[in-house]
Each structure stands twice: as structure tokens, then as C-alpha cells.
Amino acid sequence: MLKIQDQVSSVRKIDLEELSNTILFIAVFIGIWQLAYLSGIWPKVSLPSPLLVLESFIELIQDNTLLVSIGVTLYRLLIGFAASIAIGIGIGLAMVKFTGFGKTMSSFAIGLQSFPSVAWVPFAILLIGLNDAGILFVVIMSSVFSVMMSAYSGIRNIPPIYLKAARNMGAKGFSLFRHLMIPAATPALIIGIKQAWSFAWHALVGAEILMAASIGIGHIMLIGREFQLMDQIIASMITIFALGMIFDKIIFAKLEDKVREKWGLRQEQDIENK
Amino acid sequence: MSNLESLIQTKNKSVLELKNITKEYQDNKSRVKTKHTVINNLNLNIKDGEFVTIVGPSGCGKSTLLNLVAGLDQTFGGSIQVDDKPLALSPSTDRVVVFQEGALFPWLTVYGNIEFGLAIGKVPKKQRNEKVKKLIEMIQLTNFTNAYIHQLSGGMKQRVAIARALALDPKILLMDEPFAALDVQTKRMLYSHLLRIHDETKKTILFVTHNIHEAVALGDRVIIMSPKLANIKKEISVNIPRPRSIDHPFVETITKEIISESDGLSIKNGLIGIDPKNKDQENDNSTTTF
Numbered sequence: 001m002l003k004i005q006d007q008v009s010s011v012r013k014i015d016l017e018e019l020s021n022t023i024l025f026i027a028v029f030i031g032i033w034q035l036a037y038l039s040g041i042w043p044k045v046s047l048p049s050p051l052l053v054l055e056s057f058i059e060l061i062q063d064n065t066l067l068v069s070i071g072v073t074l075y076r077l078l079i080g081f082a083a084s085i086a087i088g089i090g091i092g093l094a095m096v097k098f099t100g101f102g103k104t105m106s107s108f109a110i111g112l113q114s115f116p117s118v119a120w121v122p123f124a125i126l127l128i129g130l131n132d133a134g135i136l137f138v139v140i141m142s143s144v145f146s147v148m149m150s151a152y153s154g155i156r157n158i159p160p161i162y163l164k165a166a167r168n169m170g171a172k173g174f175s176l177f178r179h180l181m182i183p184a185a186t187p188a189l190i191i192g193i194k195q196a197w198s199f200a201w202h203a204l205v206g207a208e209i210l211m212a213a214s215i216g217i218g219h220i221m222l223i224g225r226e227f228q229l230m231d232q233i234i235a236s237m238i239t240i241f242a243l244g245m246i247f248d249k250i251i252f253a254k255l256e257d258k259v260r261e262k263w264g265l266r267q268e269q270d271i272e273n274k
Numbered sequence: 275m276s277n278l279e280s281l282i283q284t285k286n287k288s289v290l291e292l293k294n295i296t297k298e299y300q301d302n303k304s305r306v307k308t309k310h311t312v313i314n315n316l317n318l319n320i321k322d323g324e325f326v327t328i329v330g331p332s333g334c335g336k337s338t339l340l341n342l343v344a345g346l347d348q349t350f351g352g353s354i355q356v357d358d359k360p361l362a363l364s365p366s367t368d369r370v371v372v373f374q375e376g377a378l379f380p381w382l383t384v385y386g387n388i389e390f391g392l393a394i395g396k397v398p399k400k401q402r403n404e405k406v407k408k409l410i411e412m413i414q415l416t417n418f419t420n421a422y423i424h425q426l427s428g429g430m431k432q433r434v435a436i437a438r439a440l441a442l443d444p445k446i447l448l449m450d451e452p453f454a455a456l457d458v459q460t461k462r463m464l465y466s467h468l469l470r471i472h473d474e475t476k477k478t479i480l481f482v483t484h485n486i487h488e489a490v491a492l493g494d495r496v497i498i499m500s501p502k503l504a505n506i507k508k509e510i511s512v513n514i515p516r517p518r519s520i521d522h523p524f525v526e527t528i529t530k531e532i533i534s535e536s537d538g539l540s541i542k543n544g545l546i547g548i549d550p551k552n553k554d555q556e557n558d559n560s561t562t563t564f
Contacts, residue, residue, distance in 0.1 A: 165377040169391035170367045183381040262422055263380045
């Protein structure tokens with residue numbers, strides 16, 4: 001019992017230290033910002049004070065713009081991301097099944113993986129139009145190749161002995177896929193999905209700004225630029241930053257942790273960290 | 275020896291029949307196609323409930339033979355019959371393999387691994403649960419039911435592997451050097467476990483190993499294979515009554531006898547893992563491997 005309590009208190013200590021470090025960092029950052037504002041190098045329109053940004057934040061929350069925008073943006077993200085995962089895993093499987101297609105497609109997909117997401121925008125506008133479907137197209141095209149490649153290589157790198165053992169126990173066709181391939185490829189898939197998420201997020205905000213979405217976080221920034229509302233732009237940037245942090249640190253970190261624990265990879269990493 | 279002959283376990287029905295098995299590998303890499311014969315015209319009969327061990331140096335075709343029986347390799351000459359049916363008509367779950375190591379699934383718990391074959395076979399949940407629990411009791415890992423594979427020791431892992439194979443209730447349990455990667459003490463423990471499990475389940479077991487002592491300690495019959503012949507060199511009946519103790523004096527006698535006879539097989543004497551309990555010179559040969 002004593003040992004466990006010791007561990008708990010040491011964990012809390014680290015947490016507290018981390019928290020105070022973060023607060024200190026933010027305080028210094030705001031301080032420099034405030035100093036830059038006071039120096040008068042930039043006009044007030046170009047660089048508002050932290051306080052002005054805070055006011056704009058409160059305003060955006062009060063007239064409900066921010067919450068609705070976040071909702072719409074996340075909704076688009078969810079749909080685009082889910083479609084990417086489904087399409088990516090589907091094509092990834094086809095690539096495993098048909099080796100010739102897999103080889104060609106994988107070199108093609110690697111090229112497209114690093115293709116800048118905003119470069120899809122003009123194509124999407126002319127092909128689909130300045131609408132939600134166009135934005136979704138950009139999001140999917142930017143993220144689907146990461147999922148595809150991770151599914152493809154994840155399944156191909158499954159140790160042959162797992163497949164041998166599963167087949168020997170009667171698994172074939174769909175049951176082999178569901179009970180063996182998907183769980184065995186999960187660690188690789190999660191890395192690909194995490195990468196796809198960040199690609200999708202980049203693409204979405206870019207597309208919302210460039211494709212003049214009628215609503216969404218990108219839309220707030222677009223309005224901010226049109227009407228020279230720098231405080232509103234900075235407030236949106238902070239929102240985007242915070243959303244990214246939340247997804248990365250909370251959802252994906254937990255997911256990865258869980259997989260690591262199951263597969264027995266976490267302990268090794270913990271030791272390395274210490 | 276002769277006074278023990280009467281103790282040979284005789285059972286009438288043969289579960290596995292190998293007739294004129296031939297297996298060749300073609301070397302396609304070199305320009306000149308060369309054929310390499312691993313198994314040449316081999317015949318073997320295994321009776322119901324028999325524990326047969328195949329022993330031989332690496333490259334003698336013993337693992338190949340096991341793969342053929344398991345159906346993992348389907349190109350060969352001759353015929354294999356399981357329960358009087360040709361191999362193609364017998365489901366692979368009749369011949370389940372316990373692999374050397376690393377074949378357990380890390381994303382599943384001990385329970386999940388043992389359940390795997392039953393889940394594939396769509397056995398109802400309730401039945402599954404009963405069976406898995408029974409097997410976990412049999413391998414004496416009740417406290418580890420919900421542990422993940424990486425939390426187990428090497429010996430525990432192989433016990434889980436045995437239980438996972440038994441869950442499917444195969445006609446023949448095939449074991450491909452399952453204990454080769456374990457240390458001597460763990461091996462001894464697993465021999466006792468396996469002998470106990472064999473007594474409890476009366477399964478037919480075909481066990482491949484390169485360790486003569488292991489083959490003698492476990493098997494009713496030891497099949498010695500030679501790479502030169504690509505066939506069975508000798509067959510020895512081990513007439514030690516069951517339930518059997520691995521410390522039975524005949525184990526050493528027969529092991530020595532095999533070693534002294536098989537000078538053609540280039541034996542390295544007693545270098546690999548001397549059993550700490552039998553350290554005296556007499557038993558130095560006990561763990562001799564090919």
C-alpha cells in the first residue's frame with residue numbers, strides 16, 4: 001500500500017511541476033506580446049494587446065459564433081476523417097490482396113502523401129464547387145493516403161507466424177481479416193490514423209479559408225481579414241491551437257497508450273523516458 | 275528392456291497414416307535448377323492416443339513433415355490420411371500446431387488467445403467460456419486469465435500455446451519444437467505439464483524436437499530421422515509406463531543407447547545445457563542434442 005501511495009504522490013508532483021511550467025511559459029509569452037504591443041512598432045490594428053484578444057474571445061462566445069463555428073468545423077472534420085479511414089483501409093486491403101496493384105499504388109500514394117493539401121483547392125473548386133462537398137474532397141484527399149499506406153504496410157508486416165497459426169486454427173477469408181489482420185495491424189494503423197488526422201486538420205482549415213466557407217473557424221478568420229479584425233483572427237488561431245492540442249494530447253495519446261500497454265511496448269518506453 | 279516389452283501401449287485404430295511421402299524443394303534462384311529432396315518415400319503410422327516424437331538434426335525434414343501433416347504445405351508426393359480420410363477432406367482444426375514461440379497473439383489476453391479458435395469456429399459464448407476456463411485450470415494459470423502475453427514468462431507462454439491448440443479439440447496435436455527456446459529448468463517443468471496433460475486428455479501427439487533426451491522422456495515411440503536418408507533411420511519404443519516421471523532411469527538408458535548407436539549423425543556431446551539436477555558425469559549425455 002505504501003508503495004502505491006508513494007507512486008501516486010510522485011505522479012501528482014510531476015503533474016504539478018508540469019502545470020506550473022506551462023503556466024510560467026504562457027505568462028512569459030503573454031508578457032513579451034504585451035511588451036511588443038506597448039513598444040508601438042506595429043499599429044493597434046496589426047497587433048492588438050492580449051486583453052483586446054480576450055475581449056474579442058468573449059464577444060465571439062457571447063454571440064454564439066465561436067461555438068457554432070467550432071461545431072461546424074468539427075462536423076466537417078469528423079465526416080472527412082471517417083471517410084478517409086474507411087476508404088483508406090478499404091483500398092489498403094485491396095492493395096494487400098492484389099500485389100501488382102499494391103506495388104504501383106503504394107509508390108503513387110507515397111507521392112500523394114506529401115502533396116500539399118491546399119494544392120487540391122483549385123482542382124476541388126472547379127470539379128465540385130465552392131461548397132461543403134468541395135471542402136470534404138480536399139480533406140479526404142489530404143488524409144486518405146496516410147491511412148491507406150499504414151493499412152497496407154501494417155498488414156504486410158504482420159509476422160507470418162501469426163497468419164500461419166490463425167489459418168491452422170481455421171481462420172480464413174473474413175474471419176482471418178477481422179480476428180487477425182485488423183488487430184495485428186492496429187499499432188501501425190493508429191500511427192497512420194494519427195498522421196491522417198493532422199493532415200485532415202491542416203487541409204480543413206486551409207480549405208475553409210480559401211474556399212470561403214459560409215460558416216466555420218476558417219470563416220471567422222476570413223471575416224477577420226476582410227474587416228481587419230486582428231483580435232478575431234488571433235482568437236481563432238488560439239482556438240485552432242487548442243483544438244489540436246485536445247485531440248492530440250487527449251484522444252490520440254490515450255489511444256496509443258492503450259495499444260502500447262496491450263502489446264507490452266509501454267514499459268520499455270517508460271524506462272527509456274526515465 | 276525385454277521385460278518391459280509387454281508394457282507397450284497397444285491401441286488398434288490408427289489416426290494418422292503417412293504413405294510414401296516425398297517432399298522436394300526446387301532451387302529457382304540459381305540458373306541450373308537443382309532439386310533438393312528433404313523427405314524420400316517415408317511411411318509412418320500413428321495410433322490413437324499415441325505420443326510420438328520425431329528427433330533428428332536440423333535439415334532432416336522433421337519440421338517439413340510436421341508442416342505437411344498440419345496442411346501448412348500442400349505440395350508433396352504420397353498420401354496422408356487422417357482418421358482414414360485424405361488430408362484435403364479433414365479440416366485443419368483436426369491437426370492443430372503448437373509452434374516454437376512467438377505465435378501467441380499479443381493483442382489478446384490469455385483467455386482471448388485460448389478462445390481464438392473457438393471464436394473463429396463460432397462456438398456459442400457460454401460453451402466457449404466453460405471450455406476456456408477448464409483449459410486455463412488444466413495449465414494452472416488461473417491467476418493469469420486476464421494477463422496479456424508480454425506479462426508471462428516463456429514457460430507460461432508455451433502452456434498457453436498448448437491450451438490454445440487443445441481448445442479446438444484436435445484429433446492430433448502437432449508440436450514443432452515447442453520448448454526449444456526455454457531454459458533447462460523450465461523445460462523440465464513443461465515436460466511434467468505435458469505428460470500430465472497427455473494423461474488427462476489422451477490426445478494423440480506428434481512432437482518434433484532435436485533433443486534426444488526430450489524425445490525419450492516424452493514419447494511412446496521415438497522416430498529418428500536422418501538427413502542422408504531423408505527418411506526414418508530408426509524407430510525406438512520407449513516402454514516406460516504412464517503416468518510417467520521424467521526422472522525414470524530408463525530415460526537415461528535409452529537416451530544413451532540412441533546416442534551410442536547414432537555415430538553417423540555427428541553429435542556434439544553434452545555441451546548444450548547440462549541439467550543442474552543430474553550434473554554427475556553419468557548423466558552428462560542426458561541433454562545431448564543433435
